[in-house]
Amino acid sequence: MDAAKNSIPQKWHPAFEAYKERMESGLQYGGAVLLLVTVSLYHLSHTHFHVHQANLGTTELLLRLPLVGATFLALIAHWTGYPRWPARYFLRLMGITLSGLALALLYLFTLYEPIMVTQVSDAMTIAFFGATVMALRSLREWILIVLIPVSVFWLAAIIKGLPLVTLVAVFIGPALIMFVTCMLMAFVRKVAVDGFISREKLHEIATTDPLTGLLNRRAFMPLVRQEYARATRSDSVFSVILADLDKFKKVNDTWGHEAGDLVLLETATRLGSCLRQQDALCRWGGEEFLILLPDTDAEGAMIVAEKCRRQMADRAIDIHGVDHTQTLSLGAAEHRTSEGIDPLIIRADEALYWAKEHGRNRAHLSGSN
Known part of the structure; x- marks a missing residue:
């Protein structure tokens, strides 16, 4: 939506910023609740209902803590108004920690428990879908939330000598979901901007004198x-x-x-x-x-x-x-x-x-x- 701002008349920019903040604030709250529930259920399922070759439970819990902390911070800000950050900051924080969690788990299981790698792929699909949705504002947000963490992961995998063919196979499903979700979010952004412009035009027609442009x-x-x-x-x-x-x-x-x-x-x-x-x-x-x-x-x-x-x-x-x-x-x-x-x-x-x-x-x- 940042790029679409150029197509919006200057006089509507403050209203457009408030409109984006409302959308992102709703996504902040809904995303935080959904992430908290999903991560808790996934941790319970993965830890207690799967047979593991390596004892990584404590490490997995520690890896999940940044995301849990980010969701709690977003919820506290929604309920109390503190910290007074724009909603996009909370979305970035939740998106980055979500991408980081999925990639860290993939890295961990590829090293110590290769048999679990395919199951991590399913979690990555969900994680990248959620992270891409949180990049509602623009493609630049998606680069920050998803692409940069993925690039860091591949660099670490190459340095560590992980089996790249296996990792490529694991990434196919999540990559397809990311592509489809990126297209979906681009459509959502366009619909949101078009809707905003239409509402502002109707409001202007209803509240201003057509000749002078003054309030009616x-x-x-x-x-x-x-x-x-x-x-x-x-x-x-x-x-x-x-x-x-x-x-x-x-x-x-x-x-x-x-x-x-x-x-x-x-x-x-x-x-x-x-x-x-x-x-x-x-x-x-x-x-x-x-x-x-x-x-x-x-x-x-x-x-x-x-x-x-x-x-x-x-x-x-x-x-x-x-x-x-x-x-x-x-x-x-x-x-x-x-x-x-x-x-x-x-x-x-x-x-x-x-x-x-x-x-x-x-x-x-x-x-x-």
């Missing part, structure tokens, strides 16, 4: 409610500004709706340039825009409103070669204690109406003379 009313109101709840809890202030383009109908009647769209786009850009990162701007409807100003009192709201007004009035907009000065009227309102959201916006609208009635191209604060 449906998406904006949850932000206002969230700020209202925060202000109520912390006894802080916030304000809203309702802005409306002056005589906008004349623009459409004179130059057409394409020119009107141009004015709306330019207005959205200029208003956005007047705001802080924590402020929010939406197209409230038609030629109206609503601004949310967290931690801003009435005086601060009027400073922002006046800045927005000047941003529009002081610089003309080029419409088909004609310089058009588009002005803006604004109404500001500071939230009052125990006041609901609707009354707050109504007061901003009343202040806007006052500004319109008293000459336009001005900002007015609710409650002032």
Whole structure:
């Protein structure tokens, strides 16, 4: 999924990272539980229900401890939140210890108990399948979790002089499973990325104004409610500004709706340039825009409103070669204690109406003379 990030618009990257983390977190928990159960059952079966020529029980147990430790660490992190590692770190740790366990057992039995090598092959098939699944993020993860441990094993086998023909035969089944699983995980990654893009597109369509790209009313109101709840809890202030383009109908009647769209786009850009990162701007409807100003009192709201007004009035907009000065009227309102959201916006609208009635191209604060 890391490679697919290049095909995702920059504005969605933070959401995509959170999406990957959720997927990998679920895989972390499910994989840890499954590994813990599988390793415990396999150790019990292999130790107590098979006849062995060599006494390797203690060594086998020690080899399994890193994987058991990795699974417990992943489960503890899932339940308690500590350590605060990304889920991919736990997947890497479990994947590497799983690959390492399978390869270490193969190396051990090839040296001391060759009769058990074919049984280890079955365990390797399961282990490499699980390790490849844990490399969900990208091919690079698979190289780290599987390919590097396998390369180290073959180097050690050559140095030790182990029977390479036997080992190749043992690796055929697991290698085929790895290949099939790699193809499967590539498909899963593609489906996951395509699904993410589709959901984001639908969400964007549902929450943004198609012309200006600003939030629409449906998406904006949850932000206002969230700020209202925060202000109520912390006894802080916030304000809203309702802005409306002056005589906008004349623009459409004179130059057409394409020119009107141009004015709306330019207005959205200029208003956005007047705001802080924590402020929010939406197209409230038609030629109206609503601004949310967290931690801003009435005086601060009027400073922002006046800045927005000047941003529009002081610089003309080029419409088909004609310089058009588009002005803006604004109404500001500071939230009052125990006041609901609707009354707050109504007061901003009343202040806007006052500004319109008293000459336009001005900002007015609710409650002032």
